[in-house]
Structures are given as structure tokens and as C-alpha cells.
Amino acid sequence: MAIKYKICPKCGSKDVLKIVYGMPSYELFKEAEKGKIKLGGCMIAVENNPEYACNDCEYEWNRQEIIDKEYKSIEKLKASIGGYFGPEYNIEINLKEGYFEWTGKENQTAVAECVKDNLSESEIFDIIDKIKMIDLLNWKRKFINLEIMDGTCWSIEIFKNKKSIRIQGANDYPEEWNLFCELIKDVSEKSFE
Numbered sequence: 773m774a775i776k777y778k779i780c781p782k783c784g785s786k787d788v789l790k791i792v793y794g795m796p797s798y799e800l801f802k803e804a805e806k807g808k809i810k811l812g813g814c815m816i817a818v819e820n821n822p823e824y825a826c827n828d829c830e831y832e833w834n835r836q837e838i839i840d841k842e843y844k845s846i847e848k849l850k851a852s853i854g855g856y857f858g859p860e861y862n863i864e865i866n867l868k869e870g871y872f873e874w875t876g877k878e879n880q881t882a883v884a885e886c887v888k889d890n891l892s893e894s895e896i897f898d899i900i901d902k903i904k905m906i907d908l909l910n911w912k913r914k915f916i917n918l919e920i921m922d923g924t925c926w927s928i929e930i931f932k933n934k935k936s937i938r939i940q941g942a943n944d945y946p947e948e949w950n951l952f953c954e955l956i957k958d959v960s961e962k963s964f965e
Contacts, residue, residue, distance in 0.1 A: 775909055777838050780826035787827040843904045845932045851956065853926040853964060856880075861964050863956055867896050874960040887960055895959075902955045906948035908939075915941035928952075 778788045792800060793812040803809045810825045822832030847868040854860030861876040873888040891899070903909075908930065917923075923943040930937040946952075956964035 775838060775842050777835050778824060780824075780829060780831055781833055781838060781841055782831040783826060783829040785826050785828040789825050789827060791822055791825055791832065793821065839904065842909055842932075843900050846900065846903070846930060848931040849903070850929040850931075851927065851952075851964070853924060855924045856922060858924070859963075861962070863960060863962075863964065865891075865899060865959060867891075867899065870896060872959050874956075874962045876962060887962060891959075899955065899959060902951075902958075906951045906955070908948075908952070909937075911939050911946050911948075913937075913939055915939075915944040915946060917943040 779786055780788060789808070789810040791810045791812040792804075793814070795814055796804070796811055800809065800811065804811045807827075812821065820834060820836075823834045825832045847866070849865045849867075850863070852860070852862040857879065859876060859878045861874070863872060863874045865872045870891045870893075871888065872891060873886065875884050875886045877884045908928070911928075920943040925940070925942045926945075927938060927940040930939070953964045956962075
């Protein structure tokens, strides 16, 4: 799921214009007159310039504001990993209610181990920062290596705004996978590989 930047965070409108900064050319003036872009002026701040403007409520925002809003709206993560003969691990991180629950077993015949604990407010902020750093909301939905028949399958389900997003894989992983596993280990003090 890619983060959608062109939806107004204030009123939800999709009638949004890109803001263009700098000395405009004749073509840019014409585009602005047609209502296809908004001219932002010649003065550009180092950071926090609005990048988009809403035609309905006139609110202006930048990408970072949307990124922060989207990650702060995550209520819960559920993740699992396992193979037929190998270990199996599951974790639920509930950011809204402030707890995590990790379960795991080393093989099919082993007794499952369970760890559950509360999360402090600072731990919740740290988790949100880390999942933002690994860009979890922009991961592809599927990572599948069709050349391997048996092996390891995994899934992550993200709950936000009364919806869920499912990301899954089989013997293939995103670049940030090891950072995600480190996050799970930091939260639970248990393995997730």
C-alpha cells in the first residue's frame, strides 16, 4: 500500500493541486490559470514548504505531514513467520491498547511459549518511529520466490482506520526485513527469524 499524498488531510477531498515554487515559466502560468497547479512563489524555505493545496478547503500540506499522520494512525500489527519443519513465531503489537503478545515454538512437536507485556507511551512512540523508518506502509503486498517450493512463509497485517492491510511473503523478503525482525526482537526480546 502506497501512502496517498494527494488527499486533503483536513477535509478528505481529492480535488488537490501540486504547489510549484520558483520563478514560473509561461507554461507554468498557463497551467496555474487552468487550475492544474498552484504557484507557491519564488521564496523557498529550507524545509516544511507545503507541496499540495486543497481546492475545497484551501488547506496546504507537505508529504512529511501525511507520512506522520498515516503512521500515527496504526492501531495494531500482527506478524507471523514459519516453515513446515522449522520454528514458528507470531506477534501482536497493539499500539492503541499498549501491549504486545509474542508466541513461538521451535518445531511442530514443541510446546508453544508465550510472552505478553505492556508497552509504555515512549515505547509506542519508538515503535512508530521504527516502522516509519523501515517504510512499512509502502512495502509491496507480496514477496514470493516461485523457485523454492518449501521454506519460510511470513505475513504482516496492519490495522488502521477500521481497515487492515496484509503483506505476505514466501521465501522472499523486502530489503528492510532484517530491520523489521530487529524491531520485533527489541519489543519482545524474542526471535522473529
